[in-house]
Amino acid sequence: MFTRRDLLKSAGIGAIALGVSSQPVFSAAEKVVKMEAMLPPPKGNRVVICGGGWAGLTVAKYLKKENPNIDVVLIEKRPNFISCPISNPWLADLVSLDFLSHDYNQPAAKYGYRFINAAVIGIERDKKRVYTPHGFIEYNYLVLAPGIRYNYAAWFKEDKEMARFTRMNFPAAFIPGSELLALKRKVHEFEEGDFIITVPPGAYRCPPAPYERACMVAEVFKRNKVKGRVIVLDPKDDIAPKGPGFRAAFEQVYLGIIEYVPKASIKEVDPVNKVIKTTAGDFKFVDANLVPPHQAGALLWMADLIAKDKEGKPTGWADQDPLTFQAKADPNVFLVGDVISGTPYPKSGHMGNSQGKIVAKIIASRIAGKEYKPTLPDNTCYSMVNGSPQEAIVINVNYEYNEKEKKITPKPKVINERSEALAKATYEWARAIYRDMFA
Ligand SMILES: Cc1cc2nc3c(=O)[nH]c(=O)nc-3n(C[C@H](O)[C@H](O)[C@H](O)COP(=O)(O)OP(=O)(O)OC[C@H]3O[C@@H](n4cnc5c(N)ncnc54)[C@H](O)[C@@H]3O)c2cc1C
Structure with missing residues (x-):
């Protein structure tokens, strides 16, 4: 459980002002985090959503649609929204930054939820409180949707300086913001030699994204007549999950530009000498998009809601019910x-x-005191595999639940044959889903 001491630590305040003497003396900084309630107590039920990405934004809007009387508060640390989906075509200038950018005010005003542009710095589940640098907010229900964080410790253990150096110089760009801008600059300024993209091991954000990115980086090299190669280092035996669609693009559209290396688990990353040692050999690079392993975002760790394996070690991902998304340790989260x-x-x-x-x-059903049998989500994922002409492939997945075995099974439908029609559908999908979250 996140304690007051942790909160002060995370806000950069030492233990000196914790008030251990009978007459505590608070420093100026302590006064800032000696939290007052930020909002008046809710009249009805309040749902606080931490993280205004794809999941959090959708919960906020649809809660208000379900029941306008629910007091919905969305807390997001970014001032505006930049989409990771379609960011690969943007790398190759197939769309503008405007296409990816959206404002948080429009949906909040239209659907009547409260948007607070602040970072969540603490969570006290026993008090049902969420802390921001401006004060705390009380909740009846809490939704945590902070996305991912990078696990550089898997590469560099305790060496935080090396992690920082790598993130600054070879950003992963799997979290939107400056990293995406930096990656685009690197790709467009690249002159000659090998550009490496690493595919993370285990579960990571958007399984096809590294392969789509390889195509779009290669597209820029091809267009600019750069004497360069894009080397994709993948720990898996083969491209997942779409196989032949990407392979065909690598071998037909970007032959001689993209080199795909399977079974390349990373043994050592040396960002200073620009060498990566893998189980498929050592690779030197001129520049790189170094994507480390992923984990659930920091808020899950802060709230102590990370699953543990059989040995009691954190798995890195949330411990929630697969059907209701309720935290196993807390029915209100x-x-x-x-x-x-x-x-x-x-x-x-x-x-x-x-x-x-x-x-x-x-x-909303819980608040109304009604039973609700949860349905299963679905997934659609387009990948742009050619920039001229623009062509894409797609995977659609529905899921089935076997009540007896308590098992969810994917039923994928894959179109690996790239086409211009699917490229058009890619942008239609994006426009529709942005509209769903923002308009
Ligand atoms: C290159 C790339 C291409 C992709 N392409 C596709 C695609 O074509 N189709 C597709 O469906 N998906 C795609 N994805 C995946 C998609 O971007 C993610 O799956 C999606 O963003 C996950 O949504 P989320 O809400 O869980 O997390 P996010 O969208 O990351 O949202 C989390 C939010 O929480 C906020 N947050 C975190 N911590 C705090 C805090 N302490 N206080 C306040 N706010 C906080 C963050 O700022 C962020 O806005 C792609 C991803 C990448 C990297």
Whole structure:
């Protein structure tokens, strides 16, 4: 459980002002975090949603649609929304940054939820409080949807300086913001040699994203006549989950530009000398998009809601019910989007949006004192595999639940044959889902 001491620590305040003497003296900084309630107590039920990404935004809107009387508060640390989906085509200038950017005010004003632009710095589940630098907010139900964080410790253990160096110089760009802008600059300024993309091991955000990214980086090299190669280092035996669609693009559209290396588990990353040692050999690079392993975002760790394996070690992902998304340790908390585990669901924006609608129904029913039998989410994922002409492939997945075995099974439908029609459908999908969250 996150304690007051942890809260002060995370806000950068030492233990000196904790008030251990009979007459505590508070420093100026302590006064800032000697939290007052930020909002008046709710008249009815209040749902606080931490994280305004694909999942959190959807929960906020659909809760208000289910029941306008629920007091819905969305807390998000970014001032505006930039989409990771379609960011790969944007790398190759197939769309503008405007296409990816959206404002938080429009949906909050239209659907009547409260948007607070602040970072969540603490969670006290026993008091049902969420802390921001501006004060605390009390909740009846809490939704945690903070997305992912990078696990550089898997590469560098305790060496935080090396992690920082890597993140600054070879950003993963799997979390939107400056990293995406930096990656685009690197790709467009690249002159010659090998550009490496690492595919993370285990569960990670958007399984096809590294392969789509390889195509779009290669598209820029091809267009700019750069004498460069894009080397994709993948720990898996083969491209997952769409196989031949990407392979065909690598071998037909970007032959001689993309080199795909399977079974390349990373043994050592040396960002200073620009060498990566893998189980498939050592690779030197001129520049790189180094994507480390992923974990559930920090809020899940803060709230002590990470699943443990048989030995009691954290798995890195949320411990939630696979059908209701309710935290196993706390019936008042729901965990949604990329953070979840124990399901065959991929970590995708479409999936976060689909789950968000289910969670909104579950919470609204709970508040109304009604039973609700949760449905299953679905997923659609387009990947742009050619930039000229624009061509894409797609995977659609529905899921089936076997009550007896308590098992969710994916039923995928894959179109691996790239086409211009699917490229058009990619942008239609994006427009429709942005509209769903923002308009
Ligand atoms: C290159 C790339 C391409 C992709 N392409 C596709 C695609 O084509 N289709 C698709 O469906 N998916 C795609 N994805 C995946 C998609 O982006 C993610 O699955 C989706 O963003 C997950 O939604 P989420 O709400 O769980 O997390 P996010 O969208 O990351 O939202 C989490 C939010 O929480 C906020 N937050 C975190 N911590 C705090 C805090 N302490 N206080 C306040 N706010 C906080 C973050 O700022 C963020 O806005 C792609 C991803 C990448 C990287």
